[in-house]
Amino acid sequence: MAVDERIQQSLERAAESSGTPDIRLDRITKSFGDIIAVDDLSLEIPRGSFFALLGPSGCGKTTTLRMIGGFEEPTAGLIYLGEREVSGTPPYKRDVNTVFQSYALFPHLSIFENVAFGLRRKGTRGGNLKGKVEEMLDLVQLSGYGKRKPRQLSGGQQQRVALARALVNSPRVLLLDEPLGALDLKLRKEMQLFIKRLQHDVGITFIHVTHDQEEAMTMADRIAVMNEGQIEQLGTPDELYERPQTAFVASFLGISNLLTGAVAGPDEVRLEDGTTVRVRNGSLNGRKGRVAVGIRPEKIRPDDHDPNRLPGKVKERAYIGVSTQYIVETPNGNITVVVLNDRPGTVPLGPGDRLTLSWDPEATFVVDSLEGSA
Amino acid sequence: MSFFHRHRGLTPYLLLGPGIAWLAVFFVVPLGFLAYQSLQSGNFDIGYAFTWSWGNYWHAIRDYHAQFVRSLEYAGLATVLALVISYPVAYWIAFRGGRWKNLLLLFIVAPFFVTYLIRTLAWETILSDNGFVVNTLQSLHVLGSSGRLLATSTAVVTGITYNFLPFMALPLYVSLEQIDGSLIEAAEDLYASKLHAFLRVTLPLSLPGVVAGTLLTFIPAAGDFINAQLLGSPENHMIGNVIQSKFLELTDYPAAASMSFILMAGILVAVAIYARIVGTEQLTGTAT
Numbered sequence: 001m002a003v004d005e006r007i008q009q010s011l012e013r014a015a016e017s018s019g020t021p022d023i024r025l026d027r028i029t030k031s032f033g034d035i036i037a038v039d040d041l042s043l044e045i046p047r048g049s050f051f052a053l054l055g056p057s058g059c060g061k062t063t064t065l066r067m068i069g070g071f072e073e074p075t076a077g078l079i080y081l082g083e084r085e086v087s088g089t090p091p092y093k094r095d096v097n098t099v100f101q102s103y104a105l106f107p108h109l110s111i112f113e114n115v116a117f118g119l120r121r122k123g124t125r126g127g128n129l130k131g132k133v134e135e136m137l138d139l140v141q142l143s144g145y146g147k148r149k150p151r152q153l154s155g156g157q158q159q160r161v162a163l164a165r166a167l168v169n170s171p172r173v174l175l176l177d178e179p180l181g182a183l184d185l186k187l188r189k190e191m192q193l194f195i196k197r198l199q200h201d202v203g204i205t206f207i208h209v210t211h212d213q214e215e216a217m218t219m220a221d222r223i224a225v226m227n228e229g230q231i232e233q234l235g236t237p238d239e240l241y242e243r244p245q246t247a248f249v250a251s252f253l254g255i256s257n258l259l260t261g262a263v264a265g266p267d268e269v270r271l272e273d274g275t276t277v278r279v280r281n282g283s284l285n286g287r288k289g290r291v292a293v294g295i296r297p298e299k300i301r302p303d304d305h306d307p308n309r310l311p312g313k314v315k316e317r318a319y320i321g322v323s324t325q326y327i328v329e330t331p332n333g334n335i336t337v338v339v340l341n342d343r344p345g346t347v348p349l350g351p352g353d354r355l356t357l358s359w360d361p362e363a364t365f366v367v368d369s370l371e372g373s374a
Numbered sequence: 375m376s377f378f379h380r381h382r383g384l385t386p387y388l389l390l391g392p393g394i395a396w397l398a399v400f401f402v403v404p405l406g407f408l409a410y411q412s413l414q415s416g417n418f419d420i421g422y423a424f425t426w427s428w429g430n431y432w433h434a435i436r437d438y439h440a441q442f443v444r445s446l447e448y449a450g451l452a453t454v455l456a457l458v459i460s461y462p463v464a465y466w467i468a469f470r471g472g473r474w475k476n477l478l479l480l481f482i483v484a485p486f487f488v489t490y491l492i493r494t495l496a497w498e499t500i501l502s503d504n505g506f507v508v509n510t511l512q513s514l515h516v517l518g519s520s521g522r523l524l525a526t527s528t529a530v531v532t533g534i535t536y537n538f539l540p541f542m543a544l545p546l547y548v549s550l551e552q553i554d555g556s557l558i559e560a561a562e563d564l565y566a567s568k569l570h571a572f573l574r575v576t577l578p579l580s581l582p583g584v585v586a587g588t589l590l591t592f593i594p595a596a597g598d599f600i601n602a603q604l605l606g607s608p609e610n611h612m613i614g615n616v617i618q619s620k621f622l623e624l625t626d627y628p629a630a631a632s633m634s635f636i637l638m639a640g641i642l643v644a645v646a647i648y649a650r651i652v653g654t655e656q657l658t659g660t661a662t
Contacts, residue, residue: 169565
């Protein structure tokens with residue numbers, strides 16, 4: 001009987017040492033016919049973390065999530081929930097709940113019954129059930145909405161019902177599949193902070209799938225950037241932003257200027273026009289031959305203050321309010337520069353103006369040169 | 375254009391106009407005439423006169439209550455059979471049909487390119503005393519050596535079920551096809567086994583299709599006479615057979631008209647009870 005099995009699972013959960021990761025993926029591969037959606041991927045997700053799988057559509061992030069949820073079986077490899085290997089275990093026997101992209105609220109059931117669905121299946125009844133559901137509706141700020149039907153609620157409210165319906169079961173892990181995709185920008189920002197706070201309060205491991213780098217960086221403690229079925233880089237948001245290890249990660253998270261050149265000495269790279277620039281100590285990491293030097297737009301100054309310098313000519317200017325973004329033409333291609341508008345009265349540069357760009361070697365990162373990337 | 379701008383309030387009525395006119399000419403007027411006729415007395419030779427002859431109704435019930443009850447019985451049985459047969463088929467096409475969906479639906483409808491009468495005559499051949507089906511059933515001792523299928527209630531109900539199957543299968547398919555697959559995944563995610571997910575999510579969400587299908591099957595089936603005539607014996611005759619013979623053979627128009635009204639009332643009562651049980655929300659399809 002499934003109920004016994006779940007009791008067994010929660011006992012196991014309690015007995016595990018706190019160092020056991022909640023989820024461990026061991027070399028999983030998933031192919032659909034000729035298409036390999038997830039390619040030999042290994043991953044550990046520590047207990048209590050807010051983890052994001054970030055990547056463009058088709059990178060395998062949703063497939064990975066669906067394999068953890070039990071909706072897809074891996075073609076090869078093993079999935080562990082805690083210490084238990086769960087391949088072949090159907091979704092209804094896994095100690096995991098999902099918030100679906102379209103919320104998937106049951107349209108024929110009231111909000112109360114939607115939230116109570118999992119508890120009823122687990123055998124919770126009567127006052128206990130009512131108490132748990134109402135406590136959870138309260139937590140997502142929807143107390144008093146129990147009698148309504150899903151269609152009577154706004155998108156943001158439906159989203160919160162979906163969260164309540166999953167969390168009320170106190171799963172080991174909560175899976176969120178692009179949960180904010182259907183909301184407008186303002187509500188999305190609100191919900192990002194709401195979900196982050198909720199995760200902090202309930203202490204359950206959240207795995208969040210998204211293609212929105214800003215959303216992932218706002219919400220997650222750790223992010224795995226995925227591309228073509230593999231993890232390109234795994235780290236905290238600032239690690240990924242400040243020290244991207246591949247050209248893909250550098251361009252997927254925020255704007256990056258990648259200048260191609262050849263290694264010219266310890267911590268030195270000769271760019272295509274012959275200019276030699278210094279990079280952060282050790283960032284070449286033994287690389288030889290062609291590399292790309294990356295600098296974030298906000299770390300480049302429109303003057304000659306810093307040691308790495310390049311001459312250029314303003315091509316375009318966009319005033320964004322808090323900052324102004326320039327596209328500057330240089331012998332090494334176009335460079336994007338963002339200048340904070342924090343000094344009133346400064347006369348902005350206009351298209352055609354010549355200037356010198358400079359940056360600190362500490363602000364650079366190095367990735368392998370990728371043909372065709374900017 | 376300017377007319378519609380000046381009389382914007384009229385637009386809904388103008389749009390309703392053709393439909394209302396159609397209903398008035400082809401439904402209300404004939405129904406009124408039928409009601410008028412059902413209270414006439416006389417016969418074909420001396421002519422009919424309107425005499426408030428309520429006796430037509432009492433005679434119909436007294437002489438033919440067996441056929442009335444049989445009609446509702448056969449129609450009800452055929453409806454249940456059609457539902458039981460169609461639901462798995464519609465379910466399979468909706469959820470597993472993939473790119474073959476439309477072709478599979480065409481297969482369900484395909485026999486209906488042949489006329490009703492011919493299809494029923496085909497069943498007469500299939501079920502005939504020396505046919506393959508009867509011979510097989512006899513050799514398997516399901517039927518006795520003199521047992522037959524033709525001219526039995528089994529044959530009539532089988533025929534009705536077959537003839538009205540698409541009216542059940544198509545609405546079922548439509549309501550099942552609309553169900554978002556992620557709802558079923560959500561149920562399984564919330565610890566429901568496949569069976570529970572079906573009972574708690576798929577089945578309730580397909581109820582509008584069940585209701586539409588049962589009504590579209592039951593109502594015409596209750597008035598059917600072709601199946602009973604071709605596949606049944608006089609013991610299997612339904613009220614449709616009686617009405618048909620009164621109208622066309624015996625030219626007893628008042629009796630036939632009053633029976634039509636009784637049948638209509640019977641169906642309305644049956645549908646009303648059904649609606650009370652399943653709820654009017656399902657009946658109008660506003661449940662989702």
